[in-house]
Amino acid sequence: MSFTTNYLVPFLADNAFLLVITFLVMLLARHLLRSTTPPPPVATPGSNKNMRASKTDTERVEPEDDDNNEDEEDLLPPIWPDDLKQIPYIHTRLTVEESEKKSLQFYNQMNARRSVRFFSSDPVSRTVVENIIRTAGTGPSGAHTEPWTFVAVCDPDVKLQIRDIVEAEEEINYTKRMGKQWVADLKALKTTWVKEYLTEAPWVLLVFKQAYSTLPDGRKRTHYYHEISTALASGLLLAAIQYAGLVTLTSTPLNCGPALRSLLDRPQNEKLLLLLPLGYPSATATVPSLKRKPLEDIMVVV
């Protein structure tokens, strides 16, 4: 008489019901595990990686189920009419010499730009601010969605509230949140969480990126590449500021987005990308003695 016939078969026969239940529980658990295991990270347009370098090189985009399963009826109306005209592109060609001269001239002008932390309170004409923002608005954007809002603050009370919000968060960044490496990396720049320029400068510009827009029927239209587009427009903004003889400080206030958005009454689809004081430098303004990389360190010709 073996173990099998003496014990196992009677055991299985007596407990068949519970064995089946156990098996079903395990099946269910396995199914749940599969459906909740996060998929490997995939890039979608407009998303990007964590600041810490990704160890893999998967920049692949997977089809998104809700896009692929949607019926024609569910498509949003086209952004532009199907019969959108193509018009001739009018272009005045410069000579090679003119082009070389102008490109050098523009380089020299932009190369004089520095991030300035010490502002005069002298006013800046609203016309200039408008022209600068108009210039930023000429930037290219994913599917021409122009996913940006530039809030120009000159009201002293609102500037003070902005400063309070930014300083409170920055103090946490310096003392707790960001770690010693971050503080060490910034040490020689002598930056602190005190941001006097936010109340001294006559204007504070807040650049918001719009993740989506909302159609009249309530559906949302995704703005492809809205962060890159808004950052490109902000590059044009910096060029325009420099060209107009003004100075700024390009800042990315960490964690202040929601509070500043709420203060400025911006809608849910907007998130803060950059905060830039705008004005003239103070008479005693200094900048750290930094050099830029030489051309051969940033350019490769193939």
Place this chain on the structure above:
Amino acid sequence: MSFTTNYLVPFLADNAFLLVITFLVMLLARHLLRSTTPPPPVATPGSNKNMRASKTDTERVEPEDDDNNEDEEDLLPPIWPDDLKQIPYIHTRLTVEESEKKSLQFYNQMNARRSVRFFSSDPVSRTVVENIIRTAGTGPSGAHTEPWTFVAVCDPDVKLQIRDIVEAEEEINYTKRMGKQWVADLKALKTTWVKEYLTEAPWVLLVFKQAYSTLPDGRKRTHYYHEISTALASGLLLAAIQYAGLVTLTSTPLNCGPALRSLLDRPQNEKLLLLLPLGYPSATATVPSLKRKPLEDIMVVV
């Protein structure tokens, strides 16, 4: 005699062993489910949200363990010496009238820019390309890391290989990967996966962002906000291209990054951000008849 004493108690007594096992299996399943459920997304500097709008408003940054637990000994060497000098910032102030005039002039010049898809094969002087890239290199960057590389391709064979890579991926984007909404959104622009301009234009610029740099001892230095910084620099690049009388098309080739990086032999810390043909428009170049948003739709004054 009740159901409980007649049936349930004997049943439980007989099957205690399997009941315990079933309970343990359920506990295990619950534990596994919890540990694999993805945590809510948190933002870290330089990271950003998926292109689909996030429904929550959590832009909070959590301290990162490896930063907070690190000892002083583990800190990377400072980027700059502690005695980095502050030097006076030299600035020539324009009059209000000059500033208004120059800002309008620059707006008009930038507003004439269009994304052009039809290129002449006429050559562009390397000096101009260098000046344009030098200008991009004047952009601000997180902790002045200058996290960018501009690869300027003029070799016809390499341009052809770039075109092959981009067209192969773009065909998948249009036919499979991106869904009908994406294709519908682009339809009126009459773009396709055929990118003739990649071989016609005399230059193709590839902008790479550097997620980190590597120290001589092999440790990695994180580049804070490397994507935003590189996009800002690319905004200056666009301004410089326009100022020099040339045209480009700002493109973000989806999924081509790894293949193009490998083709151009770029290191592991670099990822492709933008790809821009550079040159003169063809004699018959057209652009879609699009308008830009008026100032009041992109600017808010507070």
